[in-house]
Amino acid sequence: MVTLQLNNAPPQLVIEGNVTDGLQPDTVKIMRSVNFYADNTFPMVSGASVTISDNTGVTDHLTETSPGVYITSTLQGKPGNTYNLSVVVNDTTYSASSTMPLLVPLDSITFRSSNRFNRSQINAVANFQDPPGVKNYYRFQEYINGTPFTKDIFVFDDRLSDGKYIQYELDMDSIYLYVGDQLKVDMYCVEKNDYDYFFQLLRSSGTGTFNTNASPANPSTNISNGAYGYFSAHTDRSKTVAVY
Template structure:
C-alpha cells in the first residue's frame, strides 16, 4: 500500500496529472470535493474524491470509496471508466490520453447523486527557460525560480504554475492570464513564502495552460492564501450539483533544473 501511495504521489506532483489541494472550505454539512484533470502528457490520470468536514474540524477530508467515475472525450466519443486505487480517494484512468483541442466531460456518481464537469484543453504553451534570480526579501538575499515563456497572440490564455523542490511539492501555485501581455514574452517569478532555493537544489516547474473556469478556481485559491485562514471564500467550482473542487483539461509543459 505504501508503494502504491508513493507512486501516485510522484506522478501527481511531477507529471502534473492532478493538482490536489488540501484546503479549508466554508461548509457546515458534508459535501463532495472532486479534484482532477486530463493533460497532454499522457496518463494515467487521477480523480480524487473526498467529503468535507466542518470548517473548524481537523482539515482531513474522508475519502469517497464507492463512486462511479468516467471521463468522456467529446471529440472521439470514447468513455474511460476510472477505478478506485484504494488510496485516499484517488481513482485512476485506464486508457484515456488527453489531446489539445479536445473537450472532456467528467461524470461522478456517489450515493445516487451525479456530478458533472466539462473542460476543453487549450493550445500548448511551452516554457522557454527556467532561471534563478536573486531578490531582496526582508533585507535578505533570496533565490527564486523564474520562468520565461511566449504567450500566443490574438487569443485569451490562462495559466497555472506549480513547482517542486528536490521532488517535494511546494504548497503554492500561481494563476496568471495574458490580459495585459497578449502575444508577448512573459517572465513569471515564482515567489516562495518562507522557503527559498539553496545551492544544489533540484527544481521542477510546471506550466499548465487551462480554461477560464479552472483559472478562476485557482485565482480565488491564490487570493485566499493571503487572507485570514478563518474566513476564506469558497473557490468557484466548475462541477455541478453543489460539489466543490475542479476538473480541467490542461496542456502542460514541465522543466527541471538544478541551481
C-alpha cells in the same frame, strides 16, 4: 492535492479532476470537506463510479487505486478536445466539462535573487512566449527535490501581456530555495474556470498560502449538483533544473 478549506458547513463532496496531454494516467480525487477550523484531514470517498469521455467518442471508466483516488486506463488527452466527467456517489451524479487549450511551450526556468526581510531569497522564473490574439490562462506547480510544493498558488493570465515574451516569477512566501536544490516546474495551459478557481483560492488565502487567518471563501466550481472542487483539461510541460 489542493488543501481546500471551506466556510463552516456540513461536509460536502469535493472533486479534483485533471486530464492532461501527458503520457501518465489522469487522476480524479474525491473527498469530503471539513470545516475551516477543523484538522486539515479530508475523508476520502471510496466506491464511486467515475467516467471521463471526450468529444471523439472515447469513454474511460476509472479504477480506484487507493481510497478516493481514481485513475484512467485508456484516455489520452489532446489539445482542442472536450472532456466530460461523471462521478456517481450514493446514487447522486456530479458532472463537469472542460476543453483542453492549445499548447504553449515552456522555454526555460531561470532564477532571480532578491533581499527580503534582511535575507536573500531565490525565486524561479518561467520563461515562455504568449501567443498573440488568443486569451491564455496559466497555472504552475513546483516540485522541490522531488516533493510537490502546494502551499503557494501560481496563476497568470495574459490580459496585459498578450503576445509578449513572459518572464513570470514564482514568488514563494512560505519556503526558500537554496543553491543546489533540484527544482521541477510544471506549466499548465488551462481554461478560465480553472484559472478563476485557483485565483479565488489565492485571494482568500491573503498571502498565497492556504493556512492563514484570512476569511475563508468557497471558490467557484465547474462541477454540478453542489459539489466543490474543479475539473480541468490542460496541457502540461515541465522543466527540471538545479537552483543556481
